[in-house]
Amino acid sequence: MRGFLLNRLSQSLILLLIVSVIGFFVLNLLPGGPLAQFGLDPGMTQDDLERLKEQLGLNRPLFIQYLDWAWRLLQGDWGHSFRDGAPVLAVIGRHVLATLLLMGTSTAIAIAIGTWIGIRGATHRYSLFDYMATVGAMVALSIPTFWFGLVGIYIFSLQLGWLPAGNMYTIGDGSVLNYLHHLIMPSIVLSLVHVAIWSRYMRSATLDAISQDFVKTARAKGLSERRVIMKHVVGNALLPMITLAGVQLPSILTGALVTETVFTWPGMGRLFLDSLGYSDYPVVMGLLMFSAILVILGNLIADIAVAIVDPRIRLG
């Protein structure tokens, strides 16, 4: 187990290095370069730009810039936003909680409902429920999330007026209820597609497990059908799902670009879009590294979780 962890950690570090190199150089290939936004300012002269370049160290060779940036990154200095000069980590920190609230809620909804639909669909295969779940999942997967968002806003905000159309809270009202009220629609809209994905995977994982010999053994022992399903089938079906959850973990923190835009939710997804539009390179690079770390962390956590649950890996 220790060897396995060390192995995975060293692999992760190499992976991070590769991501950072590619990210850094590709970003600098964009037309206009890091100072494109400043160039649009009519008050800026060429001399000003040169001076700015010198100040920010952008006149050095790209390779040196990368080493400098990476070295600071390791020391916890992720640079400063071009927009307001705030430290990148602080900018990310401002938005990550909003995203965590939205994505955390919708993921919890998706996993709970998706697991239930998946198990029920598999144990009642080809029933009316199973067909409806299948069709429902296809619909949720084939219609883009923003459309559900717009329809939701039209019906529940404009027509019925039950739910707010956007934002995370009403300015001046910081109560929990107010947050929850704003959370309902975006979290449900966002969870639709995840319920669909999760339930399909869960259904097929359950079907795989249910046809195993040990399930027949469990029935032959005289266990109740409920215990056969809950203990023997679901236990084994959840193993591959842990890996899937690990893959989804990063999206919980990096946010949903489209949904956050539709509901003007002040999260990471919107931060990324805004920063890109503003050529705010330090923030974009920071977000890139942040999500890369999350992807690797998510997979690492999933691998460790599988190892903990599965004795064949833990002890093997």
Add this chain to the structure above:
Amino acid sequence: MVATIQPVAPHDVALSVRDLTVNLPKGMERTHAVENISFDLKRGQILCVIGESGSGKSVTANAIMGLLPNVIRVSSGAIHLDGMNIIGMPQDKLRSLRGRVVSMIFQDPLSALNPLMTVGAQIDEVMAAHGVGTPKSRRGRAIELLTEVGLPDPALMYHQYPFRLSGGQRQRVMIAMALALEPTILIADEPTTALDVTTQAQILELIREIQRRKGMSVMFITHDFGVVAEIADSVVVMEKGHIVEQGSAQQVLKSPGHPYTRRLIAAVPHLTGEDRVPLETADKAPILKVEGLMKTYRSGSSLFSAQRVVPAVNEVSFDLAPGRTLGVVGESGSGKSSLGRLLIKLLDSDGGGILFEGRDIAKLSEAEFRPLRPRVQMIFQDPFASLNPRSTIGHILTVGPVAHGTPYAQAREEAKALLAHVGLDAGAFDRFPHEFSGGQRQRIGIARALMFKPKLLIADEAVSALDVSIQAQILQLLDQIQRETGVSMIFITHDLRVASQICDEIAVMQKGRIVERGPPSQIFLDPQSAYTRELVAAIPGEQPGSTRPVAANG
């Protein structure tokens, strides 16, 4: 057939099946899985139900357990378990009988245990499900059971996960689980088929010993008359959903009445102990000479964890004359399949030489070996998995020779001739693999290998997946082909009886080494090594030198 339907079975009958008919869903090849079958399992006896695949023996077992899938329904008849008719019994009542009155062990011990639960927890579960005992008393009982089935260190075994156990040990755990509540009836569905021959002998011995000690009634399903001879008190022979013959083991084995039974018994490969008449060939120089061949598997190699090293093939040397067959026998993990793959270079060797027609092919690169590939061909074990389901038989047969430069028209003619030769009609050329039975597919596999006019055929467990009657036909076909074409053969098998049928010489492998090599007469009648003696002694239903299975207790 039994004429009268008794409402309640007499007291000395543990299980009574009367006029049982089980329907199959529409669109299957038969309308009934079993039709009008009746038999009794007497208390304290072992009843063997024997039949080939598709005979309905497993469906019968599942019907008795109340575990038939929803689409398969009992349409008429009665099953009395310990005097109670279970047909039409409510589900929860049925459930309370399972594991308590009747329990079951299955064919494949590797997949029959839940990989995520400890052995102890899985045994505990049977008792807990029927509300027996306290956690503490159940734990004691589980350890007692593990001792009873002969597992080493039961207290430690209790906390072990199944993947740590060998196949034989897992089957012992299954038996312990089935015995937990001292059921009246034990159903064993081919419990030794997936095991090595020495393990099989141990498990059969264990089942018989426990059955005698507890006076349990056992219904034992098998396809192997050797196993029947070892343990059966009485026998039921099934064919295509019908019982064609039943009676005492003595009677059925010694004087089978029904032609199907006679055919089945005749088809059982038995130890001949006689040497084959060698084929006369012009060339006496060995076609294949293997010298000190080595292959070591390394796994788990990485920066931080230690490497596991398994020597699969260790200093193996032998030679093979043209037109002769060398049998390679051994238990799983003996390295026999690795040896086969090394010879055809599907696997690279670590050391030693393979001289094929005088040329060392072990050191050749893939590109250098390619022109030689047609001359060494392989017949695979699983006739279902080794043919591409999307290709026609014609394509499967011709694609290789065409790739090696034969014009298509010529390849097609040869393929059609070969299909006729292996006993299929020429119409097979345009059909797909799924339209053929297992035996026919294996014939196609043989035809495919022969398309290249090989000098050496390597057959890896080529008949292991087939029913005995089909097995006999395929062995005959291979023998005939060898006599006609003079091809040399390496026949890899775990079944010594099969090896004794077709080989001029047999090499016995254990842990990567050849421990003994000699003609069948030596291997079976006068084995030189202790391991060979052990293997031969473990063959079910055989006394070396005899030509017929002998009855149990004989």
